[in-house]
Amino acid sequence: MFVNEKEKILEFIDTIIDKHGIERTSLLPILGEIQEKFKCVPEFAQQRVAKIMDIHPVEVYSVVSFYSFLNVEKKGKYILRVCRSVSCDLAGKEKVVNILERELGLKIGETSADKKYTLEYTNCMGLCDEAPSLAINDQVYTKLTTEKLYQILSEIKENK
Amino acid sequence: MTEKIRKRDGLIIFSEYEKFSGLKKALSLSQDDILFELKSSNLKGRGGAGFPISTKWMLTAAAQSSEKYVVCNADEGEPGTFKDRVLLKEMPYLIFEGMIIAGYTIGAKKGIVYLRGEYNYLVNPLNEFLDEMKNENLLGENILGKDFSFEIEIFSGHGAYVCGEETALLESLEGQRGEARNRPPFPVNRGYKGFPTTVNNVESLSTVPHIIMKGGSWYSQFGTEKSKGTKLISVSGDCEKPGVYEIEWGTSIYDLLELVKAENTKAVQVGGASGVCVNKSQFDRTIAYEDLSTGGSIMIFNESRNMLAILKNFMEFFVEESCGQCTPCRIGNQKLLAFVEKIIQNEQTFSELNKIKELAETMKIASKCGLGQSSPNPFLSILENFKEEIFDSNSRGKYEHV
Ligand SMILES: Cc1cc2nc3c(=O)[nH]c(=O)nc-3n(C[C@H](O)[C@H](O)[C@H](O)COP(=O)(O)O)c2cc1C
Ligand code: SF4
Ligand code: FES
Numbered sequence: 001m002f003v004n005e006k007e008k009i010l011e012f013i014d015t016i017i018d019k020h021g022i023e024r025t026s027l028l029p030i031l032g033e034i035q036e037k038f039k040c041v042p043e044f045a046q047q048r049v050a051k052i053m054d055i056h057p058v059e060v061y062s063v064v065s066f067y068s069f070l071n072v073e074k075k076g077k078y079i080l081r082v083c084r085s086v087s088c089d090l091a092g093k094e095k096v097v098n099i100l101e102r103e104l105g106l107k108i109g110e111t112s113a114d115k116k117y118t119l120e121y122t123n124c125m126g127l128c129d130e131a132p133s134l135a136i137n138d139q140v141y142t143k144l145t146t147e148k149l150y151q152i153l154s155e156i157k158e159n160k
Numbered sequence: 161m162t163e164k165i166r167k168r169d170g171l172i173i174f175s176e177y178e179k180f181s182g183l184k185k186a187l188s189l190s191q192d193d194i195l196f197e198l199k200s201s202n203l204k205g206r207g208g209a210g211f212p213i214s215t216k217w218m219l220t221a222a223a224q225s226s227e228k229y230v231v232c233n234a235d236e237g238e239p240g241t242f243k244d245r246v247l248l249k250e251m252p253y254l255i256f257e258g259m260i261i262a263g264y265t266i267g268a269k270k271g272i273v274y275l276r277g278e279y280n281y282l283v284n285p286l287n288e289f290l291d292e293m294k295n296e297n298l299l300g301e302n303i304l305g306k307d308f309s310f311e312i313e314i315f316s317g318h319g320a321y322v323c324g325e326e327t328a329l330l331e332s333l334e335g336q337r338g339e340a341r342n343r344p345p346f347p348v349n350r351g352y353k354g355f356p357t358t359v360n361n362v363e364s365l366s367t368v369p370h371i372i373m374k375g376g377s378w379y380s381q382f383g384t385e386k387s388k389g390t391k392l393i394s395v396s397g398d399c400e401k402p403g404v405y406e407i408e409w410g411t412s413i414y415d416l417l418e419l420v421k422a423e424n425t426k427a428v429q430v431g432g433a434s435g436v437c438v439n440k441s442q443f444d445r446t447i448a449y450e451d452l453s454t455g456g457s458i459m460i461f462n463e464s465r466n467m468l469a470i471l472k473n474f475m476e477f478f479v480e481e482s483c484g485q486c487t488p489c490r491i492g493n494q495k496l497l498a499f500v501e502k503i504i505q506n507e508q509t510f511s512e513l514n515k516i517k518e519l520a521e522t523m524k525i526a527s528k529c530g531l532g533q534s535s536p537n538p539f540l541s542i543l544e545n546f547k548e549e550i551f552d553s554n555s556r557g558k559y560e561h562v
Contacts, residue, residue, distance in 0.1 A: 025353070027335030032316060066337040066483075067318035069277050085239040086433075086459060086473050087396040123321065123477055124239035125278045128396035128459075129403045138280040 009038055013048050022053045027063060031070055039115070040074040068122075076111045076118035078156050080104075081135045084121040087128035096132050099149050170406040171382060172370050172390045173247075173254070173363070180298060182369020183257040187264060187306050189372070191221060194265045198368070200376030202388035207233055207324075207361030208431075208455035209530070213368070216358050219348040220266040223356035228268035230259050231333070231352060231359045234275045235317055235324035238432035239477060240457030243392035243404045244362035248275070248282050251366065252289045256312060258365025260299070261372065262358055263310045271312040272352070274329050277319045286314050321481040325529050326359040328483065339485045340529035363392055363456070383409035387448040395420050397429075397460035413443040416458065424462045427546065432457035433474045434534035436541040437467075467546040471538060472500045478535040489532025492523040496539050506553050517543075 016033050020026035030049060034041050041064050050057040064070045082088075082096055101107055104117050111118040127133040130142035134152075141152055186194055198214035205211045220228060232255060236244040247255060259271040275282065290312055293299040301309045315333060317323050323332045327341035330352050351357025367389065371379045380388040387409035393416075396402045400421035407416065413428050429437045430447065431454040438445060438452070445451050461470065475497040484490045499516045502508045520536035527533045543550060 024335040025333065028318060028332065029316070032318060062337055063335065067320050069319035084473075085477065086429075086470055087240055089473055090397055090461070090465070122278070122319070123481065124237065124241075126236050126242040126245045126276075128240050128242055128394065131396065135278065140281065 005038075006042075006044060009034065009042070009045050010048055012037060013045060013052070017049075017052050024053070024055070027053065027060070028067075031060075031064060035070050038074070039077065039079070039118075040072060041070055042072060042074075074111070074115055077116050078136055079118045079120070081120055081122035081125075082108075083123070083125050083127070083131070083133045083135075085124035085128070087124070088131040088133055091131035093132045095146070096134060096144050096149065099146060100134075100153075103150075103153050170390075171408065172379070172406065173251075173366055173392060174406045175370070177254070177370065177373075179253045180257060180296075182254075182372040183260055183298065184304065186257075186261040186369070186372045187304055187308065191265050191267075194261065194372065195221070197371055197376040201371045201379040202376075203364065203367055203371060203379065204387070204449065205361060206363035206367070206391065206455065207326075208238070208453075210449050210453065213360065213364055216348060216360070217262060217265050219346075220268075220356045220358045223349055225356050227270075227353075227355040228266055229352040229355055229357040230262040230266070230268045230271040231326075231329070231347075231357055232259055232271065232273040232362060232365055233324060233326065233329060233359055234273050234279070234362050235321075235329060236276055236279070236362070237321040237324045238434065238455055238457055239474075240394060240396055240429070240432045240459045241455060242394045242396075243456045245279060245282075246404045247362050247366050247392075248279065248286065252286055253293075254366035254369055255362055256290070256293060256299075258360075258368040259312060260303070260310050261368050262360065262365065264308055266356070266358055268358075269309055269311070271310065272333060273312065273314045274317060274323070274333060275314055276317045276324075280316055283314055283316065290314075320483075321477075322483045322529070322531055325531060328529065329359065330357065337483070339483050340531075342528075361455075384446070384448050384450070386450045391447065391454070391456065393447070393454065393456050393458050395458045395460065397458075398422060398425065398462040398465070399460050407447065409448045410446050412446050413438065413452070416447070417443065417460065420460070422460045422462070424464075425460055426463045426465060427461040427467060427470075429457070429459040429461070429470075429538065430454050431537070432459075433477050434531070434537055436537050437470075437545060438541070439545040442545070467542055468500065468504060468550050471542045472497070472504070474538040475500055475535075478531070482531060482535075486526075486528040486532065488523045488526040489528070489535065492519055492527070492532065493535055495519060496536065500539075503550060508551075513543075 020030050031041050046060040047057045050060045106119045127142050132144050133142045203213045320338045322328045323338040325340050328338040332338040347357045347359055382389050390406050390408050393405050427437050430452045478493040479497050482489045482493055520540050523536050524533050
């Protein structure tokens with residue numbers, strides 16, 4: 001990680017801690033904001049949070065490692081999550097995965113070298129009546145067809 | 161995105177309703193009156209466990225404490241369930257009214273909505289709605305001039321199915337790993353931060369304003385002897401009209417399949433991954449606490465589907481989502497999945513089958529929370545109800561796809 005990115009993350013932590021306070025109940029909202037902005041909660045960030053909240057860094061790590069939306073390694077700017085649960089499977093999630101893997105040049109679970117895309121599976125997202133479904137960060141896409149997928153991909157590819 | 165609410169089928173939740181009328185009426189009633197109506201309605205928890213709402217609220221109301229909390233469980237993670245999403249999106253007022261009425265009844269000043277991370281796109285609209293309610297003095301200090309103040313906060317989850325279990329949810333709210341707690345003490349006595357807390361499902365809370373408006377005895381005329389009122393169900397899979405429906409408890413699978421235009425149906429999974437799978441010979445069974453109980457998920461499979469592949473998908477889900485805290489669930493689910501893979505390779509033996517069934521029964525009793533207690537359900541019911549297909553490799557399709 002670049003030095004200035006590290007500085008940025010530490011600075012960011014200081015500003016959001018002011019907003020959330022240091023009660024333990026603020027831990028997940030704080031970690032969530034760091035994750036959302038920097039696509040990871042690296043070790044040094046966990047240590048800073050632990051220090052400010054006066055808890056052991058291992059406590060913070062145990063929380064980060066528990067939740068599937070929090071991660072230590074940096075993920076892509078766009079995190080694409082394909083639903084792998086039964087209703088989406090029936091509706092053709094396999095095809096969705098094939099197209100995404102081919103177009104992004106990634107396998108499920110991988111992040112592109114330029115940290116732009118991460119492709120992964122997720123469990124049911126509560127959109128089963130409009131299967132197959134996909135989430136890109138907080139945005140959801142449903143009733144996916146080949147055409148729809150190409151359109152979504154071209155939109156995010158244009159966005160640098 | 162178009163939501164498929166079948167309003168015309170909606171007897172209660174999807175019926176005509178004037179926004180905030182239930183809340184306004186509730187605040188003019190005494191706490192005892194509210195508890196009385198809820199008791200006579202026989203409303204039970206819609207999150208799956210089916211505990212009577214009136215009892216839960218009465219216990220929380222009776223607990224002596226300086227602080228109390230209302231928690232709305234909007235973690236909706238059971239595969240195949242999406243009815244709470246529709247309520248959160250289209251009828252947030254019903255949910256918030258239910259929470260405020262709960263606060264008024266039990267003596268809480270604060271409510272928290274635990275919203276699954278996958279629904280983060282709903283955070284802004286929900287917060288905007290809360291702001292409007294504050295402007296109209298339906299939230300905040302001295303609501304509608306009464307000596308009662310209440311606030312509501314939205315809390316985002318971070319992708320963990322087990323956090324829907326109420327004590328794991330409380331751990332998560334407190335900034336911990338979402339690991340289920342030992343009970344007792346129950347949340348009604350020691351919940352959020354150790355204070356008495358009522359945790360209720362989105363749909364349970366959304367039903368309360370209707371009961372307040374029309375009365376408990378009106379509500380209890382719907383349904384069956386043991387399951388009163390209506391249930392929202394989320395229908396997906398092989399049918400022409402998937403979506404959210406409001407049905408009277410006691411509706412048969414057969415009638416349901418007709419309603420959603422399902423053809424050539426081979427199997428119906430009732431209750432999501434942790435529910436049971438029924439075959440054709442059981443389609444006259446009904447959706448009710450006393451028969452096929454469900455938090456709302458109905459998945460339909462037609463003749464072309466491979467039941468073994470479906471079962472494998474369910475078991476992979478549990479292996480991934482087990483919090484790992486207790487052995488029967490952590491190891492048990494891995495063993496069940498390994499056995500399914502063995503059948504796929506045609507390497508199973510009948511003595512193994514009997515042993516693995518015993519293990520599944522043990523998991524039901526020995527697991528610490530509902531996840532491990534119910535994950536054997538699809539395993540046992542699919543092996544039992546689709547024996548011929550499963551143990552005869554010739555009658556199975558390909559495994560890569562369901
Ligand atoms: C693994 C697991 C997941 C659960 N997920 C949910 C959920 O997403 N939403 C929900 O309301 N209840 C869920 N429950 C049930 C809750 O523990 C609890 O019974 C419910 O929130 C109580 O509310 P109710 O009485 O209004 O149904 C889950 C239970 C288990 C064991
Ligand atoms: S049953 Fe499973 S999810 Fe529940 S506490 Fe045990 S390991 Fe965790
Ligand atoms: S199964 Fe994919 S959204 Fe529910």
